[in-house]
Amino acid sequence: MTIGVPKEIKDHENRVALTPRSVASLVSSGIKVAVERNAGAKSGFSDADYASAGAQVASDAAELYSKADLVVKVKEIQVGKGEHAHILQKHIIFGYNHFESSRELTSAAIRSGATFISFEKVTDGNGQTPLLMPMSRIAGTLAGIWAGFFHNYAFRHDKSLRMKAGADQVKARFIEDFERIIDGKLDAATANSLSLHDKQVVIFGGGTAGEMASRTCHALGAKLTIVEKRDSRRKYLQGLGLGRCSVVASADYDAIKGASAVIGATYDKEKADRMIDEMTLKNASEVRKKVIIDISIDQGGNFPFVDSTGKYAPESMGTIMSPAQMDYFGNVFVRVPNMPSIVPRYASMALSNAITDHVKAIATNQTRPELVRATSIAGGKVLDEAVARAHSLPYAKTF
DSSP states (O other), rough: EEEEEEEOOOOOOOOSOOHHHHHHHHTTTTTTEEEEEETTTGGTOOOOHHTTOEEEEEEEEHHHHHOEEEEESSSOGGGGGTTGGOOOOOOEEOOOOGGGGOOHHHHHHHHHHOOOEGGHHHHHHHTTTTTTHHHHHHHHHHHHHHHHHHHHEEETTTTOOOOOOHHHHHHHHHTTHHHHHHTTTOOOEEEHHOTTTOOOEEEESSHHHHHHHHHHHHHOOEEEEOOOHHHHHHHHHTOOOTEEEEEEEEOOOHHHHHOOOOOOOOOOOOOOOOOOHHHHHHHHHHHOOOOOEEGGGGOOOSSBBBOOSSSBBOOOOOOSOEEEOOTTSSSSOOHHHHHHHGHHHHHHHHHHHHHHHHHHHHTTTTHHHHHHEEEEETEEOOOOOOHHHTTTOOOOSSS
16 A cells, blocks of 8 residues: 655645654555655655655655555645545545535545545544644644734724734744743743733633643633533643633633633534624623634634624634634634644644554554544445534445
8 A cells, every 4th residue: 555645735734744754654664655746845844855764756646646545634635626636436535634514525525435534533442532632732722822912912903903013023933932832831021922911711622722722821821711511621620720710611601701812622523512602702792802713613613703794704714824803893813724734843743643653554454443433434425423414414334
């Protein structure tokens, strides 16, 4: 079996699924690897790095897909850009598929006859999602940083959003220092520029992303309310010893009303739960305008977005280059589907380290229950009940 690593073509996606180090590990096990030209360039990995690791360098996507049996990629197939045209029945696609969020993507996957195994659906014996957790750590940390960044540097002008002087320098600094920040080593200058001192932050979801957002906001001086429905997870969060932090099972309107920042980080392997409805958001925003960061946007998002014209606009999203939008109620909204791509080298290494063993298992035809459970679509059938339910499609229990 030949593994193929394509260049990501989703807008503003800078990550690569496998780093040269992981490629070298696979090649040393006797597995052939092909990497599309410039696939790792935006993450700081050259074609020469991959060639030195033992990979073949394919000149374009057509050559890459023709060589590959197992395609390992970061983001979902980009149907609007014709990426699905390369997929054949022989292919196994292993990546973040997020089929629940798109009927068009799901239909294209079914028509291809290929097998799609979803990173986000791989669960271990404890019910954890080991291939999602590294990106959740990054996204949660970024959510906390962005809460401080937009609270301090964004301002509203004639129904548009502007940034204060010095914002670009602060952004460059926290990107450069990200590896230290995610490890809890926040320097005084960065902490001061992103300060949330005595500001109320409400975080929906106490999983990996919510925990990292909580840790970061706490380091920036915020008062926290974490909304987490699982009793065991609430006990864990309470044991972290974060000062001025309440961990609760359900949202309190007064906390939302008084919040300067609200972060959504909850979904349960299906579409994200709606945590605040439009009326609650409208009323709470009349008391205090907020920075709202929706980490779960890949799965539909936790909060409704009404654009500045008053139109409900669930498809309207920011990018890592320009993440913030202003909603109809005057809030700063961040809805970015590939947040970790703002730190592509760190994110690519974290992802690659997490998936390499699973890639090797697929390439060597090992049967692993967690990979069987994570198979969303195969042979034209939907094998994931959540995907079938999301699009009212037939569900096949077995391939």
